[in-house]
Amino acid sequence: MIKRSVSFIAITAAALALGACATLQRGPVGNAAVPEPVRSVDLNAYLGRWYEIGRYEAGFQRGCEASTATYTLRDDGLIGVVNTCLQGGLDGEFRSVEGKARVVEGRWRAKLEVSFFGPFYFGNYWILDHAEDYSWSIVGEGSGRYLWLLSRTPQPSDPVREQIMSRARELGYDLSILRPTIQPSEN
Numbered sequence: 001m002i003k004r005s006v007s008f009i010a011i012t013a014a015a016l017a018l019g020a021c022a023t024l025q026r027g028p029v030g031n032a033a034v035p036e037p038v039r040s041v042d043l044n045a046y047l048g049r050w051y052e053i054g055r056y057e058a059g060f061q062r063g064c065e066a067s068t069a070t071y072t073l074r075d076d077g078l079i080g081v082v083n084t085c086l087q088g089g090l091d092g093e094f095r096s097v098e099g100k101a102r103v104v105e106g107r108w109r110a111k112l113e114v115s116f117f118g119p120f121y122f123g124n125y126w127i128l129d130h131a132e133d134y135s136w137s138i139v140g141e142g143s144g145r146y147l148w149l150l151s152r153t154p155q156p157s158d159p160v161r162e163q164i165m166s167r168a169r170e171l172g173y174d175l176s177i178l179r180p181t182i183q184p185s186e187n
Helices: 002-024 158-170
Strands: 048-056 064-073 079-087 093-103 111-115 123-130 136-140 147-151 178-180
Touching: 048 158, 136 158, 147 158
Parallel strands: none
Antiparallel strands: 048 064, 048 147, 048 178, 064 079, 079 093, 093 111, 111 123, 123 136, 136 147
């Protein structure tokens, strides 16, 4: 019984510590009224590599350039997540973190819960909108403190980039606090 109580206390303390870390990394609210996702997501079409073209800066991503997110379907039915970046610039140190996500059942299947800490699912990942052909995506979550603008290519054309930015503004996001992500040129 004592061993079980100690384990429970340790798990609770770890969860609280992780929650405190997440709280310390919060940025400003860039959208006080985050809308629900606007369209259904075909998970198979969403899987693959995404290049970040802009984000709200968060402590866990501070100084990252050339950021990518790759999603795969795992054997257990969950989604594998691999986030990468180059710390401090395009010639910086490679960083990578692996996690998993699960779909929050609902009308659009556009909300995920993400975990980079074992069995704990703390992160909300809402696919707020995407191109019909899944060439771009706008991702946020309910607090309005996080925003990621994603593209299938590291250097989307100016019209595509403007379409993504315009759509994010329409969804209520303050783009004055958006941090553009430097991506390498396509060769």
